[in-house]
Amino acid sequence: MLILLPPSEGKTPAAAGDAVDWTTLSFPGLNAGRARVLEGLGTVSAHEDALALLGVGASLWADVERNTRLHAEPAAPAHQVYSGVLYDALDYNSLTPAQRKKADESVLVISALWGAIRFGDRVPAYRLSMGTALPDVGRLASFWKPQLKEALAAATDGELLVDCRSSTYAAAWTPPPPQTVAVNVYTEVNGARKVVSHFAKHTRGELARHLLTRPGKPPQTPARLQKAAAEKWTVELVEGTARKPHALNLILPN
Numbered sequence: 001m002l003i004l005l006p007p008s009e010g011k012t013p014a015a016a017g018d019a020v021d022w023t024t025l026s027f028p029g030l031n032a033g034r035a036r037v038l039e040g041l042g043t044v045s046a047h048e049d050a051l052a053l054l055g056v057g058a059s060l061w062a063d064v065e066r067n068t069r070l071h072a073e074p075a076a077p078a079h080q081v082y083s084g085v086l087y088d089a090l091d092y093n094s095l096t097p098a099q100r101k102k103a104d105e106s107v108l109v110i111s112a113l114w115g116a117i118r119f120g121d122r123v124p125a126y127r128l129s130m131g132t133a134l135p136d137v138g139r140l141a142s143f144w145k146p147q148l149k150e151a152l153a154a155a156t157d158g159e160l161l162v163d164c165r166s167s168t169y170a171a172a173w174t175p176p177p178p179q180t181v182a183v184n185v186y187t188e189v190n191g192a193r194k195v196v197s198h199f200a201k202h203t204r205g206e207l208a209r210h211l212l213t214r215p216g217k218p219p220q221t222p223a224r225l226q227k228a229a230a231e232k233w234t235v236e237l238v239e240g241t242a243r244k245p246h247a248l249n250l251i252l253p254n
Contacts, residue, residue: 001218001225002155003107003162003208006169008084011125013066014076020123021075027151030115033144037113040134041126042068054132063127073124078109078117081125085198086164089205092119095212103212108152110169112140115148130168141171148173160220162211163245164204180245181222181237183207187252196252203250206232222246 022031044053045067051057054064066073075081079092092103104120111117112130133139152173161180163170170182185200186193210232211218219225225248226237233250240246 001106001160001162001211001220003211004165004175005086005107005109005204005208006165007109007111008082008087009129010084011063011081011127012076012083013125014074014081017074017076018122019072019075020070025114025121025123026118027116027155029151030147033147034114036137037128037134037140037143038070040137041113041128042070043135045127054127055129056127060127063125066124067126067128070124070126075122075124077119078121078123079103079107079119081123082109085201086205086208089202090209090212091205095209099212102218106212106218107208108155110144110148110165110172112144112169112172115144116152116173130172141168144172145174160218160222160225162207162225162248164208175245177240177243177245180240181225181248182245184247184249185252186249187254189254193251199252203233203252207250222248 022034025031044050045064047053050064051061056064092100095103104118107119109117109119112128112132113126114123117123130140137143156175159179161175163175163180163182183204185196185203187196207229211228214228214231219228222237226235229235229248229250235251236249238247238249
């Protein structure tokens with residue numbers, strides 16, 4: 001089982017430490033692409049219209065300015081750098097050593113800057129969305145899609161993929177549908193379902209934590225995943241097709 005997560009929008013910068021060591025990052029075949037994105041990000045972030053080009057507000061100026069020196073910024077494990085609703089719910093720091101090892105092996109973060117990394121990969125805090133277009137790179141989702149398909153093929157072969165990504169990050173890589181389960185979160189009022197956003201992030205983080213902490217073997221089929229999720233939520237599994245992934249719908253109480 002592999003759990004696919006989006007990065008958090010906000011990130012916690014490392015207070016001190018060495019800069020990123022590209023030779024230690026997972027999926028080294030992505031390093032050439034990472035270098036192109038990093039160069040384009042640095043160029044845009046140094047532009048006088050950087051905030052508009054990156055689609056962020058003035059309150060994030062320090063984050064954008066940091067983008068211009070990421071080669072030298074202190075790096076920390078991804079599970080420390082990524083923060084926010086989903087990652088708070090997953091709460092890596094409260095996991096046992098065995099559960100942390102499982103998380104380091106089982107979680108893949110699909111990133112606008114790094115393509116894909118694991119929880120233990122040391123990276124600096126940065127500000128960049130997968131929906132951004134960079135000079136000499138173009139739209140990041142389109143840029144990463146063929147590279148991620150090649151780089152992740154071996155790591156994901158035969159694994160159940162629990163896809164907790166947002167649509168923006170799902171656009172960057174389409175894993176094999178028969179082995180993929182997209183996680184959706186709804187509330188239900190008077191028989192009508194409504195998609196939730198804030199609570200969807202939180203619930204996906206809770207699901208990831210549940211899968212990492214529950215006893216027994218990780219689920220390796222959609223049906224087993226449904227059974228595991230049903231230990232905490234009202235769930236339904238919608239069977240996929242050769243071209244469409246399965247869907248695990250978590251129904252929250254109103």
